[in-house]
Amino acid sequence: KQEVxxxxxxxxxxxxxxxxxxxxxxxxxxxxxxxxxxDPGKGLTSLLLIQSSQREQTSGRLNASLDKxxxxxxxxxxxxxxxxxxxxxxxxxxxxxxxxxxKGTRLHILP
Amino acid sequence: xxxxxxxxxxxxxxxxxxxxxxxxxxxxxEYMSWxxxxxxxxxxxxxxxxGAGITDQxxxxxxxxxxxxxxxxxxxxxxxxxxxxxxxxxxxSSSGRGGHNEQFFGPGTRLTVL
Numbered sequence: 275k276q277e278v279x280x281x282x283x284x285x286x287x288x289x290x291x292x293x294x295x296x297x298x299x300x301x302x303x304x305x306x307x308x309x310x311x312x313d314p315g316k317g318l319t320s321l322l323l324i325q326s327s328q329r330e331q332t333s334g335r336l337n338a339s340l341d342k343x344x345x346x347x348x349x350x351x352x353x354x355x356x357x358x359x360x361x362x363x364x365x366x367x368x369x370x371x372x373x374x375x376x377k378g379t380r381l382h383i384l385p
Numbered sequence: 386x387x388x389x390x391x392x393x394x395x396x397x398x399x400x401x402x403x404x405x406x407x408x409x410x411x412x413x414x415e416y417m418s419w420x421x422x423x424x425x426x427x428x429x430x431x432x433x434x435x436g437a438g439i440t441d442q443x444x445x446x447x448x449x450x451x452x453x454x455x456x457x458x459x460x461x462x463x464x465x466x467x468x469x470x471x472x473x474x475x476x477x478s479s480s481g482r483g484g485h486n487e488q489f490f491g492p493g494t495r496l497t498v499l
Binding site: 377 | 416418420425426427428429430433435441443444475477485486487488489490491492493
């Protein structure tokens with residue numbers, strides 16, 4: 275059974291710092307991995323999608339990497355801003371078309 | 386495009402009542418799915434559909450029914466609501482048959498069962 279883990283569960287960093295969020299999964303037979311952002315009381319916003327054949331994707335200050343063989347992905351945020359404060363979730367799409375989420379990392383950027 | 390829409394936004398039910406959560410998308414996506422989000426549990430897949438006429442169970446399907454008669458709509462039915470079904474429910478859609486592309490989420494329905 276696929277399990278997705280995100281560490282740490284919560285993180286506080288001063289504004290301007292670079293940071294890394296981690297996501298690990300137990301079954302490497304995935305189609306893709308997607309990173310989302312969720313603001314309190316809101317829905318999910320897609321940040322980056324990495325297909326299983328890809329190693330990384332970039333969008334602005336965000337860079338996501340995927341190492342399928344080791345079951346790991348990282349989301350790198352450069353030059354953090356208070357507006358980056360949110361919960362970040364990763365999700366994998368299994369070969370059986372089921373999507374499994376991690377429990378998320380709550381990020382707080384200190385002004 | 387409206388994207389993924391969900392109605393209602395809020396709902397309060399009494400134990401044993403039934404209701405249907407509506408989900409629609411106007412992007413002609415084949416893959417649609419329902420999740421519930423509970424504190425400390427993350428999002429858990431309830432049911433999903435890879436195309437019209439096809440549905441399958443996710444991680445937590447008990448107490449919920451779905452159907453997919455059209456590409457656009459994917460309603461979630463609670464036949465006899467229980468307090469354990471108090472949660473925030475999200476619907477999502479994706480192009481391609483198996484959800485292999487970017488997932489788009491609706492704004493959610495906050496359900497309370499008394």
